[in-house]
Amino acid sequence: MPATCLLHRPVDAAAHEPVLVDEVVRLLAVPVGAAVVVDATVGAGGHAAALLAASGPDVRLVGFDRDPDALALARRRLAAYGDRAVLVHAPYDELADTVAPVVASTGPLLGVLYDLGVSSLQLDRSERGFSFRTDGPLDMRMDxxxxxxxxxxxxxxxxxxxxxxxxxxxxxxxxxxxxxxxxxxxxxxxxxxxxxxxxxxxxxxxxxxxxxxxxxxxxxxxxxNAELERFGASLPQALEAVAPAAADARGGRIAVLSYHSLEDRIAKRVFAAAAAGCVCPPQLPVCGCGRTAVVRPLTRGAQRPTDAEVARNPRARSAKLRAVEKVAPGPSPRPEER
Ligand SMILES: C[S@@+](CC[C@H](N)C(=O)[O-])C[C@H]1O[C@@H](n2cnc3c(N)ncnc32)[C@H](O)[C@@H]1O
The missing domain is CATH 1.10.150.170 (Putative methyltransferase TM0872, insert domain)
Known part of the structure; x- marks a missing residue:
């Protein structure tokens, strides 16, 4: 079948089933109060819809995507939430500048989700050129x-x-x-x-x-798509931008769903550096840098989907979820400082 035959096929948001959605909601939803949650990879809006449904009426979600087709789907899917859903056509390494005005007008940033990689909708559309299973132009641009x-x-x-x-x-x-x-x-x-x-x-x-x-x-x-560079640039921005825990409120949380070891390695190193705090060489008898842990881990290592979820949604097979909560203001040490 020529690639162009599929160009006008209706695209169904339900074709992309969100991975570990209950766990993501448990970690990132904000049931009460005014706050901002970011979905850095909004895609077809599956995680975003679940997060908005489980969050209070004064919570706004900022959804990023580089793919205008994904954003159009997310816009339709999240229309019922009106201006609680703010969708932007931008790469997630522009997170800090894009989210700042929404935080200023709404409330603290209490959650950031990265669901990395390619969506089923992109893979299934041969004209996007992501899949070796169907013939199409060799494109692969998310944008x-x-x-x-x-x-x-x-x-x-x-x-x-x-x-x-x-x-x-x-x-x-x-x-x-x-x-x-x-x-x-x-x-x-x-x-x-x-x-x-x-x-x-x-x-x-x-x-x-x-x-x-x-x-x-x-x-x-x-x-x-410069995926590793963009993720490596975005994650420290998220760590900086989320609110630290206060006496009466939990801190901002960041959850990363990765699908291969290169992405997971970045999340693991950035989170480990922020959780460790001190960047002094191990041979120093006392800490001279004065840095303390900025985050605490919320997952023990990487969390995996259950066999039942993988059977239902094969895309979940390689998923790993890591999440942290910000417990103190930054600056977070960069992995290379350690
Ligand atoms: C796995 S899908 C997300 C699916 C979404 N969680 C859902 O429930 O429908 C990943 C999405 O991230 C987008 N994406 C990839 N790299 C990006 C980047 N650097 N900035 C913004 N979006 C990006 C892709 O276009 C894709 O739509």
């Missing part, structure tokens, strides 16, 4: 209104740079072989053509299990 496509990247990088990208962002064992095959076969302009080239480049004995193109597609998507 199709700007930036370079996956086809541009594949066309421009030399073999060593392409291999490094596949290794770093896809943890791909056969990065050099795949990169060499891509360079020989280009220009590659469709997902189907790329998937074929990658599959042929992977040794037959290693083709069991996940589709051989899985890691290549993940790596290109991360690079096209």
């Amino acid at each position: 199709p209104t700007s930036g370079r496509t996956a086809a541009d990247l594949v066309d421009e990088l030399d073999a060593p740079a392409l291999a490094a990208l596949l290794r770093d962002y896809g943890e791909e064992r056969f990065a050099r072989r795949i990169a060499a095959a891509i360079v020989r076969a280009r220009p590659l302009t469709t997902t189907g053509a790329l998937a074929e080239v990658v599959t042929a480049a992977v040794p037959a004995a290693a083709r069991g299990g996940v589709h051989p193109a899985t890691r290549t597609f993940q790596a290109l998507r991360i690079a096209v």
Whole structure:
């Protein structure tokens, strides 16, 4: 079926089932009082709708998404909440500046959710070029209104740079072989053509299990959207922006749902640094930096979905949830300071 056949297919927000939604609501909903909650990746609005439903009438939710199609869906889904839902077409690394005026007019920032990665709606629409399962243009931009496509990247990088990208962002064992095959076969302009080239480049004995193109597609998507850089820039902003706990109120909470180890590693390191406080070298007998813990963990390590949730929603399979609560004002130490 040509890719364009699907362009006007009606898109159903229910096609994306939110992961660990009860746990996210338990952690982030604000049942009473005036406050702001941010959904940094509002997508089809599944988590956002559950958070608004479980929060009091004076709580406003700011939803970010880079994808105008996702925002249109979220806007429809959250329409019943009127101006309690503020939706912005912006990357979440613009969190601090975007949220400040809403906090000033509403109340403290008490929750931030990141549900990272790609949504089922993006994956299922072949014309967005995220999936190796259906043929479409090799695009992969979360924001199709700007930036370079996956086809541009594949066309421009030399073999060593392409291999490094596949290794770093896809943890791909056969990065050099795949990169060499891509360079020989280009220009590659469709997902189907790329998937074929990658599959042929992977040794037959290693083709069991996940589709051989899985890691290549993940790596290109991360690079096209600068996913790790943007998340690494946004999370410290969230830590800074949430309200610290006070005598009569809990602190602002941040929850991160990640789907691969590269994203999870960033959350783990940033949260660990903020929970540890002191940045003195371990050989110093007493603390000289005077920094104390800024957050306390709310999950023990990473929380995983139950088998029942994974059976119902296969996208939850690789999900990891980490959450913290801010217990004291910053500044939080950056992971590299430790
Ligand atoms: C997994 S989906 C979120 C689904 C959502 N929680 C729901 O319940 O429908 C991730 C969303 O984050 C968006 N996204 C990815 N990177 C982003 C960024 N840097 N800034 C803003 N949105 C981003 C994607 O476009 C996608 O719609």
